[in-house]
Amino acid sequence: MNVSHAIETRRSIELFDPNHEITKAEVEELITAAMLSPTAFNIQHWRFLWAEDKGLRQQLRTLSWDQPQVTDASLLLFICMDIKAWQKEPERYWRNAPEEVASAMLRNMGYYGQSAQAEHDEAIRSASMATMTLMLKAKEMGYDSCPMLGFKYNEVATLLKLPKDHGICLMLAIGKQLKEPYPRAGQLTLEEVLYLNTF
Numbered sequence: 001m002n003v004s005h006a007i008e009t010r011r012s013i014e015l016f017d018p019n020h021e022i023t024k025a026e027v028e029e030l031i032t033a034a035m036l037s038p039t040a041f042n043i044q045h046w047r048f049l050w051a052e053d054k055g056l057r058q059q060l061r062t063l064s065w066d067q068p069q070v071t072d073a074s075l076l077l078f079i080c081m082d083i084k085a086w087q088k089e090p091e092r093y094w095r096n097a098p099e100e101v102a103s104a105m106l107r108n109m110g111y112y113g114q115s116a117q118a119e120h121d122e123a124i125r126s127a128s129m130a131t132m133t134l135m136l137k138a139k140e141m142g143y144d145s146c147p148m149l150g151f152k153y154n155e156v157a158t159l160l161k162l163p164k165d166h167g168i169c170l171m172l173a174i175g176k177q178l179k180e181p182y183p184r185a186g187q188l189t190l191e192e193v194l195y196l197n198t199f
């Protein structure tokens with residue numbers, strides 16, 4: 001499957017085959033691909049939580065407005081981010097770079113210390129990119145997906161034992177779709193979204 005085809009056929013799926021099982025090798029293939037996505041300063045803020053346990057999935061469904069994807073998808077991932085990753089042995093993010101490049105990057109990363117908003121937003125951007133990679137890679141592997149934020153954030157964070165300096169970017173269901181999605185709901189036109197030079 002080429003990239004354009006994956007982009008054009010990716011849709012958010014509600015109903016997945018609850019009997020299909022994904023293998024650990026497939027999950028690792030997905031995550032390995034996601035880890036090649038871009039991140040600010042190569043910080044790789046993403047932390048992926050695989051909600052595999054059936055009892056946990058049922059509890060999560062209750063906290064997600066009973067959305068069926070939560071229990072029925074073959075794979076339920078939480079795309080989380082370590083918001084403080086820039087402070088945690090940052091040398092490792094630049095260990096293969098020339099010394100002068102690495103030291104400049106480490107110095108520049110320090111600006112996150114001045115803005116909690118920048119620190120948080122950058123982690124969200126990076127984790128979002130990884131989520132898109134996962135959805136496209138899933139298509140290539142014969143799967144469909146649904147990015148989801150329809151859950152009770154605080155309760156889910158507690159259930160997952162989310163560390164205090166982490167956040168959840170998105171929940172992502174991946175599985176075999178049972179039913180074709182409806183036609184795209186109401187796409188804007190190119191003219192409505194594309195500006196030239198200034199707004």
Ligand SMILES: Cc1cc2nc3c(=O)[nH]c(=O)nc-3n(C[C@H](O)[C@H](O)[C@H](O)COP(=O)(O)O)c2cc1C
Pocket residue numbers: 010011012013014067146147148149150151170181184185
């Ligand atoms: C941040 C975000 C949160 C979303 N949350 C949910 C959700 O909780 N449940 C759901 O069924 N779809 C959810 N979606 C999917 C959107 O409804 C979907 O992407 C949109 O309607 C466009 O449809 P498409 O993805 O099929 O192109 C979410 C998408 C995003 C980006």
